[in-house]
Amino acid sequence: MTIAMQVLEQSVVVFSQNYLPLCRVNIKRAIVLLVTNKAEPLSLSTEAGWKIHSPSLILEVPKHIRLKIASGERTWKVPPVNRREVLRRDHHSCQYCGSKKSLTLDHVIPRSQGGPHTWNNVVIACEKCNSHKGNRTPFEAGMHLRTKPKAPAHPAITFAEQFWINMQANLE
Template identity: 65%
Template sequence: MTTATEILSRSVVVFSQNYLPISRINIKRAIVLLVTGKAEPLNLGTPPSISWPVRSPSCVLQVPEHIRLTIAGGERIWKIPPVNRREVLRRDHHTCQYCGSGKHLTLDHVIPRSKGGSHTWDNIVTACERCNARKGDRTPLQAAMPLKCQPRAPMHPTVAFADHFWRDQHLRE
């Protein structure tokens, strides 16, 4: 038997009208969207989706694990953030992209500006002072210092959530 507290601690995945997973919300918010007609239950697979019974004095509402919005929500405009220290550190999880250290971090141009490198998301990484000095005015190949991962611009939050959601779904199967 599932208690009311356990059910209310669950979360529901919200899909847009175009079936793009947007976010994860708490079950209380999902109930409001379902009752007001702003969302509908969504069944994603052959095994029936999980749903939780929520009882009120007058009815029992089955709240599914996935819902789809029925209202057109104006998609928020999202711009790629400017290249700055805070955003690069966040993207690189505050670790040196050459050695993995988390101390004395600086920014490094993968292809140095003196060699035609640009100040863009795909050319800047987080580096510790030691690795930055060791690499100097050379490319990672010339310095024999491979990057842990290739730098790229941050992803739109909705796209990142959708990517994470579908990866999790695939792992469950």
């Protein structure tokens, strides 16, 4: 693979007008945003970006850019509580033992005890743990959840949290 191809596979972090990290885009998209004056370079670190040469232009593409325009963010709705979404949230593993086989949905507080079918009460459990827990709460069954169930966060917020964690790790 040529060096030019390797550069084109790199990504640039895009920030909103108020400096919230929104997403990563490929260099081609970053160039379009810069050339059309919809974004500006943002220097968060001493790391240089990339020099992109065209027949009539040499463009410096930084590792971080900030949108100049309102980012008309699409509305995002919390996804419905269903097997596919709960599997995604729980990383396809039992929230009691960590198994990745024979997975089922489990209501932390059983529905028969008034437990709702909400993000805060539904987890993934393997058949063995779900059967052992039965119609009881984890406390009554002597079981512990690996993570506290919660609704998925907006993707931009998740990306921003991870971005700042990585930035802090790079500074240390």
